[in-house]
Amino acid sequence: MARTVWDSTVGKKTVMAVSGLIMLLYLVAHMIGNLKIYFGAGEFNHYAHWLRTVGEPFMHYEWTLWLIRVVLVVAVVAHAVSAYQLSRRDIKARPSKYVHRRPRATYATRTMRWGGIILGLFIVWHILDLTTGTVHSGGFQEGHPYQNVVDTFSTWYGNVIYIVAMLALGLHIRHGFWSAAQTLGVGTRTRDRALKTIANALALLLTAGFIAVPVGVMTGVVS
Amino acid sequence: MKLTLRVWRQKNADAEGAMSTYEVDGISPDMSFLEMLDTLNEELTLRGEEPVAFDHDCREGICGACSLVINGDAHGPERTTTCQLHMRSFKDGDTIDVEPWRASAFPVIKDLVVDRSAFDRIIQAGGYITAPTGSAPEAHATPVPKADADFAFEHAECIGCGACVAACPNGAAMLFTSAKINHLNVLPQGAPERETRVLDMVAQMDEEGFGGCTLTGECATACPKGIPLVSITSMNKEWLRATRKAGRR
Numbered sequence: 001m002a003r004t005v006w007d008s009t010v011g012k013k014t015v016m017a018v019s020g021l022i023m024l025l026y027l028v029a030h031m032i033g034n035l036k037i038y039f040g041a042g043e044f045n046h047y048a049h050w051l052r053t054v055g056e057p058f059m060h061y062e063w064t065l066w067l068i069r070v071v072l073v074v075a076v077v078a079h080a081v082s083a084y085q086l087s088r089r090d091i092k093a094r095p096s097k098y099v100h101r102r103p104r105a106t107y108a109t110r111t112m113r114w115g116g117i118i119l120g121l122f123i124v125w126h127i128l129d130l131t132t133g134t135v136h137s138g139g140f141q142e143g144h145p146y147q148n149v150v151d152t153f154s155t156w157y158g159n160v161i162y163i164v165a166m167l168a169l170g171l172h173i174r175h176g177f178w179s180a181a182q183t184l185g186v187g188t189r190t191r192d193r194a195l196k197t198i199a200n201a202l203a204l205l206l207t208a209g210f211i212a213v214p215v216g217v218m219t220g221v222v223s
Numbered sequence: 224m225k226l227t228l229r230v231w232r233q234k235n236a237d238a239e240g241a242m243s244t245y246e247v248d249g250i251s252p253d254m255s256f257l258e259m260l261d262t263l264n265e266e267l268t269l270r271g272e273e274p275v276a277f278d279h280d281c282r283e284g285i286c287g288a289c290s291l292v293i294n295g296d297a298h299g300p301e302r303t304t305t306c307q308l309h310m311r312s313f314k315d316g317d318t319i320d321v322e323p324w325r326a327s328a329f330p331v332i333k334d335l336v337v338d339r340s341a342f343d344r345i346i347q348a349g350g351y352i353t354a355p356t357g358s359a360p361e362a363h364a365t366p367v368p369k370a371d372a373d374f375a376f377e378h379a380e381c382i383g384c385g386a387c388v389a390a391c392p393n394g395a396a397m398l399f400t401s402a403k404i405n406h407l408n409v410l411p412q413g414a415p416e417r418e419t420r421v422l423d424m425v426a427q428m429d430e431e432g433f434g435g436c437t438l439t440g441e442c443a444t445a446c447p448k449g450i451p452l453v454s455i456t457s458m459n460k461e462w463l464r465a466t467r468k469a470g471r472r
Contacts (some may be wrong), residue, residue, distance in 0.1 A: 001470030009395075009435035010425055010462045086435045093327050093394035093434030099229070099242055100295040100320035104392060105439040112437065179438040182453075185460025189453050 009089065010183075012082045017180035019075040019082075024173065024202070026072060031209040037222050038212075041146035048145045076123065083116055108175040115168040122165035129158070153217035162214050170207035174199055224250040224310060227318040228263065230275055233331050236338075240331065242320070252311035256299060257282060257289060259310055260321075276334040282306040284447065287382030290389070291335055292322040297386035297445040304384065304447045324385050326394035328432045339385050341431040342399060346383075348427035349420035350403045352412045371409045378406035380448040387442035387450075393434030398442040400428045401458035402450045408461055418465035425462055 005011030033051075037044045054064040104110070125135065130148055133140025137158060138151040152158040177199035181187045187195055216222035225248045233240030247263050254262070257279050264274035280288035284307040293299035299308045313319060321335065329337040367375075381402035388396050404421050407413030413420070436455055443452035 001466060004422070004466055004469065007429075008425060008462075009429050010459055011466070013435060013459075014463065090393035090395070090434035090437070093432055094325060094392060095327050096325050098292060098295050098322055098325060099231075100292075100322065102295040104441060109437065109439050175438070182438055182456040183436075183459055185456055185463055187453055187456040189451070192453065 009086065012086055013183045015078050016082045016086070017183040019079040020176050020180050022071065022075040023079065024177065026068070027169075027206055028202075031206055034213050035209060037146065037149060038216060044146045044149075045144060049143070076120075080116070080120060083113070087113055106175070108171040111168070111171055112175055115172045118165060118168045119172060122161065122168075125161060126165075149213065150217055150223060153214040159214045159218065163211055166207050166210045169210070170203040173206060174203040177202055224252060224313070224315045226250055226259070226313065226316070228321060229318065230321045230335070231323055231331075232275070232334055233323075234333065236330055236332055240334075242322075250310055252309065254310045255282065255306055256291070256293065256308040256310065257306050276332075276336050278336050279306060285382060287384035290324050290337065290339075290384055290386070292320075292324065292389055294320050297324070297389040298384075298447050302447060302449070304382075307447075324389035326385075326388045326391075326433065328394065328396070329385060329388060337385075339383075341433070342383050342385065342396070344431060345396065345400055345424055345427045346403065349416060349423040350407070351416075352407055352410075353415055354412065365411050367410060375406050375409050378402040378409075378450060378454060381406070381446075381450055382448060384447065386445045386447060388433065390441040390445035391434065391436075392439060392441065393437055395436050395442070396428050396431070396433040397436040397455045397458070398446060398450055398452075400424055401454040404461060405454055405457050417461070418468055421458065421461040421465045422469065425458075 005014060033047060036047045052062045052065055059067075128134040129136050129152055130145070133142070133148070136148065136151065137155045140148055140151075153162070178187075178195050181191075181195045213222070225246070228245045228247060229242045230245060231240055232243045245263055245267075247259065247266070250259050250262065257277070260275060260277060267274045278288045278290050280286045282289075284304040287304075289298075289305040291298070291305045293305065293308070298305050300312050301308050323329075323331050323335045324337045324339075326337075328341045329339055332338050378401075381399060383399060385396075385399070387398035388394055391397075404424055407420060408417050438452070438455075440452050443450065443454075
């Protein structure tokens with residue numbers, strides 16, 4: 001069965017839909033967690049520490065966190081590899097363009113591939129910046145995420161990279177969530193409007209929720 | 224009406240093609256697009272030039288033979304087939320671009336004619352039902368709920384013209400394949416092959432080199448028969464159901 005799924009264009013789209021929904025679910029939790037920055041360093045740092053102790057005593061220190069990380073890496077890789085293979089196939093299926101061109105599809109639809117690449121690069125930067133601290137501006141302090149976040153958004157490039165990526169995320173979810181519903185066969189004529197509304201609401205909510213953090217630092221509410 | 228046509232000319236499958244410009248005069252707004260091309264071809268023949276090759280048959284919008292991308296739109300600006308598109312949709316003095324369907328699974332044979340036999344092979348893979356031969360069965364022998372009959376008929380309207388493939392930025396045949404699958408899968412007559420049909424037809428569609436679906440909706444916009452985009456969703460649902468069933472066996 002796994003072979004049938006992976007060998008088929010419809011199956012690969014299913015892989016994309018499921019992995020996309022896993023990442024979406026994570027992003028909702030991530031955004032809610034981020035917003036705790038508005039309640040001060042104490043609460044934010046406490047929350048960050050709690051992430052490492054979730055599930056104790058059943059789970060050892062950081063086990064749950066690593067489990068989530070593994071699931072996310074699998075989801076990201078599956079999503080990206082399917083996207084790459086499907087895109088290669090799509091481009092090959094339509095080698096010559098029409099001489100008479102006209103704008104096609106919506107902006108969100110047309111930017112799925114580039115948006116995806118931007119998001120992939122952003123994830124790498126984001127981890128190097130705020131998880132490992134490799135590219136962090138100023139002194140990265142393990143266990144002091146509040147200060148690290150403030151440092152990142154105190155640089156112009158930190159803000160630019162983050163905000164551009166979050167706008168790309170919104171566009172990606174706008175078309176991606178609705179598409180996933182179609183791929184998984186849950187879309188119907190009567191549900192179409194509701195699905196599009198949910199997709200737009202999720203896109204708006206996540207983009208606004210994530211951008212709220214750099215805005216907080218820039219306006220001085222978070223410092 | 225006086226028009227400037229820019230038409231894709233290509234000697235054969237292996238030759239390089241290019242857009243050629245022609246002027247046509249004395250076009251009536253009541254002419255169909257194909258009659259306008261007939262007028263051009265008559266002139267070309269009289270001048271001793273090779274006429275423009277294009278597919279056509281019934282000229283009633285029901286056979287699916289005509290296939291032109293007019294000003295970037297499959298079947299032109301109206302939601303109908305090229306044969307049912309009339310010149311009143313254009314203005315005197317317009318320049319009109321006429322191109323063949325573009326997809327690697329639909330190679331150009333000559334000028335505006337493409338090879339659509341990939342569609343035939345998708346149908347051969349499962350677009351049929353197992354029915355006993357002999358005289359037609361009694362109409363009431365197999366009851367079909369009204370909603371299912373309507374659903375089947377909506378998809379049965381597909382004439383296999385390939386406008387969906389031509390309009391799709393990925394050259395995907397999802398709308399065609401889904402129309403054919405949904406038409407038969409919802410009916411009791413199509414039930415015995417319900418799973419194999421969707422699995423085999425989708426596999427053949429991939430085999431032919433069509434692209435995948437990115438839900439741009441271009442296909443459903445171009446379809447002269449109004450096959451809805453949600454048809455693809457129904458096919459995906461059938462495919463997932465069949466895959467799960469096959470996995471259990």
